[in-house]
Amino acid sequence: MTDESPRTGAAANAAGDAYPGASEPLLRIEGVAKTFGTFRAVDGVSLDIKAGEFFALLGPSGCGKTTLLRMLAGFEAPDEGRILLGGKDIAQALPHERPINMMFQNYALFPHLSVRDNIAFGLKRAGMSRADIVPRVAEMVALVKLEGLEKRKPDQLSGGQRQRVALARALARRPQLLLLDEPLAALDKKLRENTQVELMELQRRLGMTFIVVTHDQEEAMTMASRIGVMKSGKLAQVASPRELYEAPRSRWIAEFVGDINLFDAESKLRDGHRLVVGTRDAGTLVVAEPRQPLGDVKFSVAIRPEKIKLSRRGPASEAGRETAINALDGVIADICYLGGTTTYKVKLDAGGIVEASVANSARLDVDAYSLNQHVVAWFTPDDCVVLPS
Numbered sequence: 001m002t003d004e005s006p007r008t009g010a011a012a013n014a015a016g017d018a019y020p021g022a023s024e025p026l027l028r029i030e031g032v033a034k035t036f037g038t039f040r041a042v043d044g045v046s047l048d049i050k051a052g053e054f055f056a057l058l059g060p061s062g063c064g065k066t067t068l069l070r071m072l073a074g075f076e077a078p079d080e081g082r083i084l085l086g087g088k089d090i091a092q093a094l095p096h097e098r099p100i101n102m103m104f105q106n107y108a109l110f111p112h113l114s115v116r117d118n119i120a121f122g123l124k125r126a127g128m129s130r131a132d133i134v135p136r137v138a139e140m141v142a143l144v145k146l147e148g149l150e151k152r153k154p155d156q157l158s159g160g161q162r163q164r165v166a167l168a169r170a171l172a173r174r175p176q177l178l179l180l181d182e183p184l185a186a187l188d189k190k191l192r193e194n195t196q197v198e199l200m201e202l203q204r205r206l207g208m209t210f211i212v213v214t215h216d217q218e219e220a221m222t223m224a225s226r227i228g229v230m231k232s233g234k235l236a237q238v239a240s241p242r243e244l245y246e247a248p249r250s251r252w253i254a255e256f257v258g259d260i261n262l263f264d265a266e267s268k269l270r271d272g273h274r275l276v277v278g279t280r281d282a283g284t285l286v287v288a289e290p291r292q293p294l295g296d297v298k299f300s301v302a303i304r305p306e307k308i309k310l311s312r313r314g315p316a317s318e319a320g321r322e323t324a325i326n327a328l329d330g331v332i333a334d335i336c337y338l339g340g341t342t343t344y345k346v347k348l349d350a351g352g353i354v355e356a357s358v359a360n361s362a363r364l365d366v367d368a369y370s371l372n373q374h375v376v377a378w379f380t381p382d383d384c385v386v387l388p389s
């Protein structure tokens, strides 16, 4: 095991690399907590971030995202726990001594300074010489495509341009770790989507580690390779976007990350690798057995709207008839045209409502189904997720 030898790590450190070995995380957060008065804003968070990761912290407003970032950046001291960077505890390091930079939610640009001076600010404070600052600022201006705007003040810029100045300022000192607090929240939808892609390209090109905070699940899924979902100061689940969406760990996460149909289970019966579940609102459902045994806890069956197919008489093909198994009769109760997809609400004969999302794959299609029309909503046991409730 030569690659794990202490000498390899020491050599890497001697070369100025604070990242000691491939197996060790760049950042380790260990049981970190922060209380304001009697309110625990961050409540025992543990998390490892690898070098080069694009990590998203996702959670509703007030769940402690900004507080956690501020502790990483050194603007707030944890009441409990440790923060290790490259294996070293950084508790005593002041914000400007940490190889970490933070881009603030409201950008916090200096209104009286030009674009150029805003970007140069941290470099000057760090004592960099003018001869080094000038080319570094030019490099940052080019990186975020602000050429020609160097002399403008923040109030002479659009929202998107201000966002770029804040990004350039945060990147200027070439931090090992960049923390971005809701970096795109102030931009309109189209600009936000373009900027998401630009941020991903930038992060890859610079080979840096990003932690981005957002309350927008689509944004987190688009950009990050891993997502940590926060709820009331705690990490509820850390997973890849796909795992989070397809295998959420709780009902709350399933509902927070995208739309989902949920049916409370009233009874269950094992049938080989499947469970036959009795529900009040959707009748009997056949679902794949969950990986973790359920025991006697209350649970619900969850199905994403795009997994549900609609047809007039049930699964169309022979194969569909064999695999679908779950086929629920109902009538169309509501139609919502969204451009790329149409969402149909189906009032089931069993009493509940199920939402099905259907792709509009041909331009001149009229709605495939009309109000009050009888339909069959069908899906397979594998389309269902069993969630403790």
Ligand SMILES: Nc1ncnc2c1ncn2[C@@H]1O[C@H](COP(=O)(O)OP(=O)(O)O)[C@@H](O)[C@H]1O
Residues within 6 Å of the ligand: 036, 041, 059, 060, 061, 062, 063, 064, 065, 066, 067, 068
């Ligand atoms: N300096 C502070 N003093 C008192 N309460 C605070 C302070 N900072 C944050 N909080 C509270 O802690 C909770 C978490 O805040 P924050 O980390 O900003 O959440 P988020 O960024 O997820 O919206 C909120 O209820 C907020 O009001």
Ligand SMILES: [Mg+2]
Residues within 6 Å of the ligand: 065, 066, 067, 105, 181
């Ligand atoms: Mg916040």
